[in-house]
Amino acid sequence: MKTKVLFVGGIWQRSEENTIIANSKGSVQIAANVLQTNIIEGLDAHLQEPVTILNEIFIGAFPLRYKKSFIHHFQWNHSEKSSHVDYNIGFLNYPFVKHYSRLYQLKKYIKKELACCSDYDEIFVIGYSMTFSVVEGLRFAKEISTKVKTCLIIPDLPEYMNLGKKKNIVFNILKTNMNKKLYEDICDIDSFVTLTEYIYRALNVKKPYTVVEGIATDEKAISIKEIQSTTLDFVYTGSLGIKYGVVDLVDAFMKVKRDNLKLIICGAGDGDEHIKSMAKKDARIDFRGIVSNEEAKALQRSAYVLVNPRSNKEEYTKYSFPSKTMEYMTTGRPVLMYKLKGIPDEYDDYIYYFGEDMSRSIEQLASANPKELFEKGELARRFVLTNKNKYKQAEKVLNLLNSLN
Numbered sequence: 001m002k003t004k005v006l007f008v009g010g011i012w013q014r015s016e017e018n019t020i021i022a023n024s025k026g027s028v029q030i031a032a033n034v035l036q037t038n039i040i041e042g043l044d045a046h047l048q049e050p051v052t053i054l055n056e057i058f059i060g061a062f063p064l065r066y067k068k069s070f071i072h073h074f075q076w077n078h079s080e081k082s083s084h085v086d087y088n089i090g091f092l093n094y095p096f097v098k099h100y101s102r103l104y105q106l107k108k109y110i111k112k113e114l115a116c117c118s119d120y121d122e123i124f125v126i127g128y129s130m131t132f133s134v135v136e137g138l139r140f141a142k143e144i145s146t147k148v149k150t151c152l153i154i155p156d157l158p159e160y161m162n163l164g165k166k167k168n169i170v171f172n173i174l175k176t177n178m179n180k181k182l183y184e185d186i187c188d189i190d191s192f193v194t195l196t197e198y199i200y201r202a203l204n205v206k207k208p209y210t211v212v213e214g215i216a217t218d219e220k221a222i223s224i225k226e227i228q229s230t231t232l233d234f235v236y237t238g239s240l241g242i243k244y245g246v247v248d249l250v251d252a253f254m255k256v257k258r259d260n261l262k263l264i265i266c267g268a269g270d271g272d273e274h275i276k277s278m279a280k281k282d283a284r285i286d287f288r289g290i291v292s293n294e295e296a297k298a299l300q301r302s303a304y305v306l307v308n309p310r311s312n313k314e315e316y317t318k319y320s321f322p323s324k325t326m327e328y329m330t331t332g333r334p335v336l337m338y339k340l341k342g343i344p345d346e347y348d349d350y351i352y353y354f355g356e357d358m359s360r361s362i363e364q365l366a367s368a369n370p371k372e373l374f375e376k377g378e379l380a381r382r383f384v385l386t387n388k389n390k391y392k393q394a395e396k397v398l399n400l401l402n403s404l405n
Contacts, residue, residue: 001121001122002048002119002120002121002122003047003048003120003121003122003123003124004049004052004117004120004122004123004124005043005047005051005052005123005124005125005126006051006052006053006054006110006113006123006124006125006126006141007036007039007040007043007051007052007053007054007126007127007128008054008055008106008110008125008126008127008128008134008137008138009036009040009053009054009055009056009127009128009129009134010029010032010033010036010055010056010057010058010128010129011032011033011036011037011040011053011055011057011058012033012057013076013078016057017030017292017293018292020057020059021290021292022067023059023066023067023068024059024060024065024066024067024290025060025064025065025066025067026060026065026268026269027239027240027241027267027268027269027290028268028290029058029059030293030296031238031323031324031327032058032128032129032155032323033058033293034217034293034323034327035155035214035215035323036128038215038217038390038393039128039153039215039390039393039394039397040053040078041390041394042215042389042390042391042392042393042394042395042397043126043394043397043398044079045390045391045394046391046394046395046398047398049081049084050078050079050081050084051078051126052084052085052086052087052113053078053086053087054086054087054089054106054109054110054113054137055086055087055088055089056071056088056089056091056102056105056106056133057071057088058129059071059093061093061094061095061096061098062093062094064095066093068093069092069093069094070090070091070092070093071088071090071091071093072088072090073087073088073089073090073105074088075087075088076088087109089102089105089106089109090105091105095171096174099131099132099133099178100132102132102133103132103133103136103137106133106137106140107137107140110125110137110140110141110144111144114141114144114145114148117145117147120147121147122147122149122405123145123147123148123149124148124149124150124151124401125137125138125141125142125148125149125150125151126150126151126152126153126397126401127150127151127152127153128153128155129153129154129155129156130152130154130156130157130158130182130186131158131182132178132181132182134152135152135182135185135186135189136185138150138152138188138189139185139188139189142188142190149190149191149401149404149405150189150190150191151189151190151191151192151193151397151400151401152186152189152191152192152193153192153193153194153212153397154192154193154194154195154199154203155195155323156195156199156319156320157199157202157316157319158175158178158179158182159179160316160319160320183203183204186203186205187205189207190207190208190404191207191208191209191400191401191403191404192205192207192208192209192210193209193210193211193212193396193397193400194209194210194211194212195211195212195213195214195319195320195321195342196211196213196318196319196320196321196342197211197342198318198319198341198342199319199342202319208400208403208404209400210396210397210399210400212393212396212397213321213325213326213343213344213388214321214323214325214326214327214388214393215326215388215389215390215393216326216329216330216384216385216388216389216390217330217389217390218330218385218389219297219300219301219330219331219332230260231260231261231262232260232261232262232304232305232366233262233263233264233299233302233303233304233305234253234261234262234263234264234303234304234305234306234307234336234362234366235263235264235265235266235299235300235303235305235306235307236249236263236264236265236266236267236306236307236308236309237265237266237267237291237296237299237300237324238266238267238308238322238324239267239268239269240265240267240268240269240270240271240272240275241269241270241271242269242270242271242274243314244269244271244309244310245309245310245311245313245338246265246267246269246271246275246309247271247274247275248309248311248358249263249307249309249358250263250265250274250275250278250285251278252309252358252359252362253282253284253285253359253362254278254281254282254285255359256359256362256363256366258363258366259284260366261284261362261366262284262285262286263284263285263286263307264286264288264299264303265285265286265287265288266288266289266290266291266295266296266299267289267290268289268290272289275287297331300327300328300331300333301331301332301333303331303333304333304334304373305333305334305335305336305352305365305366305373306324306328306331306333306334306335306336307335307336307337307362308322308324308325308328308335308336308337308338309337309338309354309358310322310337310338310340311338311340311354312338312339312340312341317340317341317342318340318341318342319342320340320342321340321342321343322337322340325337325343325347325351326384326388329350329351329380329381329383329384330381330384330385331377331381332377332378332380332381333377334352334365334373334374334376334377334380335350335351335352335377335380336351336352336353336354336361336362336365337351337352337353337354338353338354339351339353347383349379349383350376350379350380350383350384351380352365352376
């Protein structure tokens with residue numbers, strides 16, 4: 001059968017990353033970018049022709065979170081097939097206006113692409129993220145052609161997105177109304193891919209679905225033997241929202257009285273100022289701010305221990321499988337984090353979990369046998385690269401879509 005796959009998402013090319021970071025005010029959607037790229041590459045490996053990307057980059061709104069008020073249209077090609085075309089869709093980037101501008105422009109591209117699909121036996125339209133333009137775009141695609149089967153990939157529930165942002169009353173009212181419409185409209189979508197079982201349950205729909213926690217990509221691993229420094233680097237890369245536990249991590253780290261430890265933190269969020277002030281008091285805290293994906297990867301690979309302080313205190317954690325869990329595990333470095341409700345038990349043999357006292361857990365790993373840490377990190381790396389790679393995870397998505405026929 002001849003199959004056409006459209007991917008509606010918000011990625012950027014590697015060449016654009018520095019520009020995106022330079023224009024952003026606050027955190028950048030690097031994790032979402034990496035996951036989407038891996039999904040697309042995995043899908044391409046199973047298909048006769050590349051996925052066509054209808055792309056509207058995920059960025060903050062002008063002027064508070066991004067320096068540009070308008071994003072331009074252009075064509076590009078993510079594949080090795082020279083005749084293939086992907087589309088970066090432009091839009092007005094003002095608060096809330098952007099959602100309607102994105103949808104208006106997206107509909108034009110969906111209509112254009114589907115008009116060229118009359119000779120295809122099946123058409124799959126996959127959307128990434130439960131956002132207004134993506135959900136409504138998928139619904140519109142089904143209105144255009146009866147051949148279309150839709151799938152929505154949901155990494156986060158909309159009410160738990162942007163937890164670190166300061167919000168006013170108007171924002172909260174508008175977001176609440178938009179979220180209500182999203183939950184009503186997803187009933188028209190044919191299937192779902194979620195990062196945890198809890199996300200699917202929260203949707204309150206009875207549709208085919210599969211769980212894909214994330215995707216592991218083969219990163220260069222550095223063994224403990226190759227780390228020459230006598231300083232033990234505990235590294236965190238990601239959002240610095242207070243709700244994500246980074247402030248708690250800094251405060252706990254300061255209680256550990258060992259001179260040979262360093263805590264390296266990269267990212268941005270509402271915990272910035274506290275982290276900066278603590279770094280002035282404790283020279284072992286190294287705050288780097290926003291860094292490129294490549295720099296973050298390099299820091300991860302050379303870490304003694306990779307840390308994620310997100311805890312089960314908040315309700316949203318059962319709807320979360322942090323992308324950095326998979327990202328961390330692929331480096332071959334030992335991972336220290338909380339056992340979140342959204343993490344399946346199959347991961348338990350490969351991760352160190354915080355106990356009730358975060359400081360004590362840090363101390364225990366700092367005192368642990370390096371060989372034990374090395375072996376745990378290597379086991380974790382092999383587990384995710386074997387079972388959670390982009391080819392296997394994309395195959396689950398395609399199997400779900402094929403089951404709809």
